[in-house]
Every structure is written in C-alpha cells, then in structure tokens.
Amino acid sequence: MARDNHIAHLYVCAGVPYKTQVRVRSLMETMYAPERDGIQGNEDVGQMSAWFVMSALGFYPVDPVSGNYILGSPLFDRAVVALSNDRQIEIDVRRSDPNHAYIHSFSLNGKPQSRVWFHHGEISHGGTLSFQMGPEPDTSFGAASAVAPPSLTL
Numbered sequence: 001m002a003r004d005n006h007i008a009h010l011y012v013c014a015g016v017p018y019k020t021q022v023r024v025r026s027l028m029e030t031m032y033a034p035e036r037d038g039i040q041g042n043e044d045v046g047q048m049s050a051w052f053v054m055s056a057l058g059f060y061p062v063d064p065v066s067g068n069y070i071l072g073s074p075l076f077d078r079a080v081v082a083l084s085n086d087r088q089i090e091i092d093v094r095r096s097d098p099n100h101a102y103i104h105s106f107s108l109n110g111k112p113q114s115r116v117w118f119h120h121g122e123i124s125h126g127g128t129l130s131f132q133m134g135p136e137p138d139t140s141f142g143a144a145s146a147v148a149p150p151s152l153t154l
Helices: 002-011 017-031 044-057
Strands: 059-063 068-071 078-082 088-094 102-108 111-113 117-119 127-134
Touching (some): 002 059, 017 068
C-alpha cells in the first residue's frame, strides 16, 4: 500500500499534476479514517502515517535524497509547522469549499510559482506556502516541461 501512495505523486513528473492532486486527495479520503483501525494496509512502522501528514499539508518528498517536495492537494486551510530556532513554515490554503482539491496557483514565500514542486532549502529556515484551490483541474498549471521537477536520469 505505501508504495501505491507514493506513486500518486509521480504524475507531476509526467506533466499532469492535476492527476496527482485528485489521486492524492482520493487516497487521503478513502484509505485513512480517524479510527483505531483507520489505516488500510500495513502501517510500515509509521511510513503510511507520515505519508498522510505530509500529503495533508500539501506536499510530499517523492525523492527525499534530492530534497524536492511535490505538491499534492492540501486538506487543511491553515497549518503551521514548527522548526528549530523559533522558525516556522506557514501553510495557507484558500478555497470556497473544502472539497476543492485542485491547485490553481501556488506561491512560495510570497512569490508566485509556475512549478508544482519546491526544494527543501527554500523552506528550511522557515517560509510560507500559499495555495489557491478550485473545484476543477487547471490542466496547464505545472504542466510545462520547463517547470518539471529535476530528473535523476543521467
């Protein structure tokens, strides 16, 4: 199961990030529940819970070695992640309905982005992630090959 969750984020690498957004949202809503046995499948020593927490915040480290995070579909309208030295990451999600699962725009530290990924170094000292969500996919946002996540191919 854990590998299946991971695969949902790879649509971003294929130039169709809206498919990542809908698939990640579907996994969070159907495979996790706030119950004692609310995780379907093998917990894998916390990996599946970590996947859910990261994905619910709106991003996930598909390739942790690279330091890149792929955007998904945040569940929360606002979240604050505490870092060391009184620093924090603020996540602000604007939508008119909680069911709006598609990213229409994304800003990192106040700067609008055309990409649907960012590097850990951009938030390691704190920062702000801002999402504007909508009910229908924006098939052009993050789809251009020029804004795709860096590849590990040689």
